[in-house]
Amino acid sequence: MIPIPALDFQIIVASFPFLASIFLFSMGCLIILTQQNLIKKVIGINVMETSIFLFFLAIGNIIPGGPPIVRPGMEEVIYVNPLPQALILTGIVVSFSVTAFALAITVSLYRFYGTVYVDELMKMR
Amino acid sequence: MVLFPLICAFLMPIMAYFKKEVCSYITLAITGIVFFIASYLAFVVIPGRSFVFHIGHWEAPWGIELVVDPLSALMISTITAFCFLIALFSIKTVRMEVPLDKTGWYYTAYLLLLTGMLGLMLTNDIFNMYVMVEITGICAVALVLARGTKEATEASLKYLLLAVIGSGFILFAIGFLYSVTGNLNLDYIAAELGLVKEYYPYLVWTAMGFFLVGFGIKAALFPLHLWLPDAHSSAPYASSALLSGLVVKVYIISLVRIFYQVFGPDMLTGTPMGTLILILSSMAIVGGSIFAYTQLDLKRRLAYSTVAQVGYIFLGLGLGTSWGLVAALLHVVIHAFMKVGLFMVAGTVYFQTGKKNVLYFSGLGRIMPVSMGAFTIASLSMIGIPLFGGFISKYALAQGSMEVEGYGFVALVVLSGLLNASYYLPIVWQAFFTEEKRETFHLDMVPLSMMAPLLAVTLGLVYLGVTPGRMMTMVENAASVLMFGP
Numbered sequence: 001m002i003p004i005p006a007l008d009f010q011i012i013v014a015s016f017p018f019l020a021s022i023f024l025f026s027m028g029c030l031i032i033l034t035q036q037n038l039i040k041k042v043i044g045i046n047v048m049e050t051s052i053f054l055f056f057l058a059i060g061n062i063i064p065g066g067p068p069i070v071r072p073g074m075e076e077v078i079y080v081n082p083l084p085q086a087l088i089l090t091g092i093v094v095s096f097s098v099t100a101f102a103l104a105i106t107v108s109l110y111r112f113y114g115t116v117y118v119d120e121l122m123k124m125r
Numbered sequence: 126m127v128l129f130p131l132i133c134a135f136l137m138p139i140m141a142y143f144k145k146e147v148c149s150y151i152t153l154a155i156t157g158i159v160f161f162i163a164s165y166l167a168f169v170v171i172p173g174r175s176f177v178f179h180i181g182h183w184e185a186p187w188g189i190e191l192v193v194d195p196l197s198a199l200m201i202s203t204i205t206a207f208c209f210l211i212a213l214f215s216i217k218t219v220r221m222e223v224p225l226d227k228t229g230w231y232y233t234a235y236l237l238l239l240t241g242m243l244g245l246m247l248t249n250d251i252f253n254m255y256v257m258v259e260i261t262g263i264c265a266v267a268l269v270l271a272r273g274t275k276e277a278t279e280a281s282l283k284y285l286l287l288a289v290i291g292s293g294f295i296l297f298a299i300g301f302l303y304s305v306t307g308n309l310n311l312d313y314i315a316a317e318l319g320l321v322k323e324y325y326p327y328l329v330w331t332a333m334g335f336f337l338v339g340f341g342i343k344a345a346l347f348p349l350h351l352w353l354p355d356a357h358s359s360a361p362y363a364s365s366a367l368l369s370g371l372v373v374k375v376y377i378i379s380l381v382r383i384f385y386q387v388f389g390p391d392m393l394t395g396t397p398m399g400t401l402i403l404i405l406s407s408m409a410i411v412g413g414s415i416f417a418y419t420q421l422d423l424k425r426r427l428a429y430s431t432v433a434q435v436g437y438i439f440l441g442l443g444l445g446t447s448w449g450l451v452a453a454l455l456h457v458v459i460h461a462f463m464k465v466g467l468f469m470v471a472g473t474v475y476f477q478t479g480k481k482n483v484l485y486f487s488g489l490g491r492i493m494p495v496s497m498g499a500f501t502i503a504s505l506s507m508i509g510i511p512l513f514g515g516f517i518s519k520y521a522l523a524q525g526s527m528e529v530e531g532y533g534f535v536a537l538v539v540l541s542g543l544l545n546a547s548y549y550l551p552i553v554w555q556a557f558f559t560e561e562k563r564e565t566f567h568l569d570m571v572p573l574s575m576m577a578p579l580l581a582v583t584l585g586l587v588y589l590g591v592t593p594g595r596m597m598t599m600v601e602n603a604a605s606v607l608m609f610g611p
Contacts, residue, residue: 025297032286041286048293052300059304084303087252091296094259098289101263105270105282112275121279 017058024051038106038116042099049095053088060084152232156212156239160205163243167198167599190249190310196454196603200246200378203458207371207465208239210578215363217575218472222361223271231271231361238264238367242375249311251299251387254379258295262288262343265372268364269356280355287342287352294339301332302387315387333388333398340380344373346439347409350432354420357428362472365424369431370465374457377438381453384442385607393445402443407537409436414544423471423483426548427464430507433541434460440534441522449525450604451597456518458596459506459589463515466503466582470496473575489556495576497556499583504549506586509542513590517597 012019028048032041060081068082106116113121193201212235223231241261248254266288270281303309305325306317322329338349345353353373357365384393393399413433420426434456441453473496474480474489489497506513519538526534589596 025293029290029293032290038282045286045289048290049296052293052296055297055300056303059300083309084300087303090252090256094256094292098259098263098285098292101266102282102285102289105278105285108273108278109282112278 017054017061021051021055021058024048024054027051036118038109038118039103042102042106045102046095046099049091049098053091056084056088056091150216152235153209153212153216155236156205156209159239159243160202160209163198163201163205167202189253191247192249193247194603195599195606196378196382197246199454199458199599199603200375201243203461204239204242204246204371204375207461208235208367210581211363211367211465214366214469214472214575214578215361218362218476219271221476224273227271227273231268234264234267234271235364235367238268238372242371245375245379250309251302251311251314251383252309254383255292255296255299258343258376258379259292261372261375262292265364265368268368269360271361271364272359274359276355276359280352280359284352284356287349291339291342291349294335294342296339298332298335298339301328301335305329305332311382311386315389318387319389329388329392330396330398333384333392333396336380336383337398337402340376340383341405344376344380345432345435347405347412347432347436350409350413350435353432354416354425354428357431358422358424362468362475365427366465366468366472369428369468370461373431373435374438374461377435377442377453378457381442381450381607385450390445390607393443399443399445402439403531403534406436406439406443407534409433409439410537410541411544412436414541414548418544418548420548421482421484423474423481423486423552424468426483427467427471430467430545430548431464433545434464434507437518437522437538437541440537441525444525444529444531444534446525446528447604448521448528450607451600452518452521452525454600454603455521455596458600459514459518459586462582462586462589463503463506466499466579466586469575469579469582470500470503473579476575483552486552486555496579497553499579500556501553502583502586504545504553506590507549508546509538511590512587514586514593516590517593 025048028044028046028051031044031047035041035044060083062078062080065078065080068079068085070077070079109121110116113124115121115124215235219228219231238261241257241264245254245257245261248257263285266281266285269284270277302314302318305321305328306314308314308317318329337346342349357369360368384390393402410433413429413431413436417426417429417433420429438453438456438460441449441451441456443449444452471481474486474493477493478489480486480489502513506515509515509519519542522538523535526532526538
């Protein structure tokens with residue numbers, strides 16, 4: 001019989017990347033929404049996006065696989081799925097540009113208000 | 126061919142860097158060319174055929190496809206038409222609001238936004254859709270930021286942070302779909318998902334939910350709309366019109382495409398997702414209108430009105446019937462006309478009199494009759510009075526609600542017409558009927574480049590209200606292709 005997944009230690013260990021990804025994603029969203037310091041919000045963006053990349057990598061993982069490089073001699077080796085890695089490269093570029101943009105806006109806000117903390121900013125409106 | 130606007134938009138930053146005053150006219154020319162290409166494609170597709178273009182000549186599923194099916198054709202013609210008109214409108218307003226050395230960059234962001242929206246509508250590949258979502262999102266934030274004032278900077282940061290959360294959810298959902306199906310092309314995902322759906326019910330529900338939240342943040346569905354009033358009220362007038370009328374809609378259309386093409390129309394009614402969308406959209410309609418009633422700044426009032434109208438579109442989407450989908454698509458197009466017209470009126474009023482507060486609008490009908498006339502027509506259309514465009518979409522929505530026996534929704538649609546009236550008609554009344562000692566009646570002193578798009582949009586609205594035939598066939602084609610397959 002199939003054991004109940006929630007109680008099976010093996011499955012929890014095997015799916016650890018997925019659990020970590022979900023945990024980091026929710027932490028990242030919470031950081032963006034609740035932290036008072038604008039720089040920390042930008043860091044939260046990075047945490048959240050990184051967790052999604054971790055999720056993509058975990059999907060593409062094949063357990064006995066090696067890096068997806070095919071040498072002329074050895075054709076039949078099992079390799080990890082390279083497609084999510086290409087998607088992640090695009091995602092990293094997007095995340096990096098969004099971070100740069102957010103930091104530029106933060107610098108501009110600092111020039112206006114002199115502070116990086118959101119609650120002080122609200123008082124100064 | 127299809128890639129011409131994309132390439133042109135990338136050449137724009139180079140041209141804009143050298144000559145600052147000419148870039149608005151160059152933008153106008155480029156959007157005009159793109160509009161002609163898009164309408165040609167739309168005419169090709171009207172009989173119901175689709176037109177597929179493979180990037181780099183790699184066939185699907187290895188390559189990315191660009192598909193012009195009826196929905197795409199409808200949306201790209203709408204998008205390019207409005208980008209052209211707003212480019213015409215923005216020649217004067219951008220000079221007024223954006224600092225002079227930044228106008229080149231403003232039009233760069235404008236053309237990149239056009240690129241992103243067109244790519245989003247045309248693509249058939251889910252990861253390309255994500256890339257286009259990001260392009261559109263970042264350029265929209267750049268357009269909000271163009272003024273450089275304190276409010277604009279805060280609003281754009283808020284928009285950026287929330288938009289990034291939305292993109293994160295979308296990317297996560299793409300990851301879910303990829304993990305189950307292994308394809309990235311929308312048609313192939315649909316085929317695989319049909320086979321695999323029974324084994325992973327929770328995962329498919331989670332993916333649908335994440336897509337709804339992600340696109341809902343970007344499209345300002347009710348509890349996720351918090352960035353919209355600040356962003357749309359502190360943006361320059363041209364980009365407010367663009368954002369409110371088009372950008373919010375392309376996200377809804379891509380959500381429609383994902384829900385109907387990938388998941389299948391039975392997913393909406395079979396899962397709690399349809400009920401959830403209905404609840405959220407009803408809250409959006411009522412809440413958006415009530416918030417709009419209390420706003421005094423005209424642009425914030427129009428922004429909350431956008432929240433309510435997005436609620437209408439989601440109501441049509443959540444009904445799950447063919448008429449509901451037709452209503453949603455119709456409202457996307459017609460609301461684009463109405464909102465762009467309203468924001469253009471706001472722009473002309475600001476240009477001539479410098480007024481932004483609704484309380485000061487009294488007697489404006491005497492000195493700006495054309496603008497306030499356009500405002501009246503757009504407001505009557507928003508309320509849903511027959512003979513103007515809004516009636517068509519509200520009628521389709523009521524028809525869709527009656528198909529599902531949801532008479533509460535019919536009452537909601539009618540009630541929301543009254544709520545819409547409560548915050549538009551006072552402006553109209555004040556403009557025309559208050560007794561003020563004004564000068565004699567004369568026409569607006571607003572340059573022709575701002576009047577012409579306003580008149581075009583208003584005339585288009587009246588034309589669609591009186592003879593909606595051709596547009597109805599396009600929309601019905603689009604809806605039937607979505608619901609029942611090509």
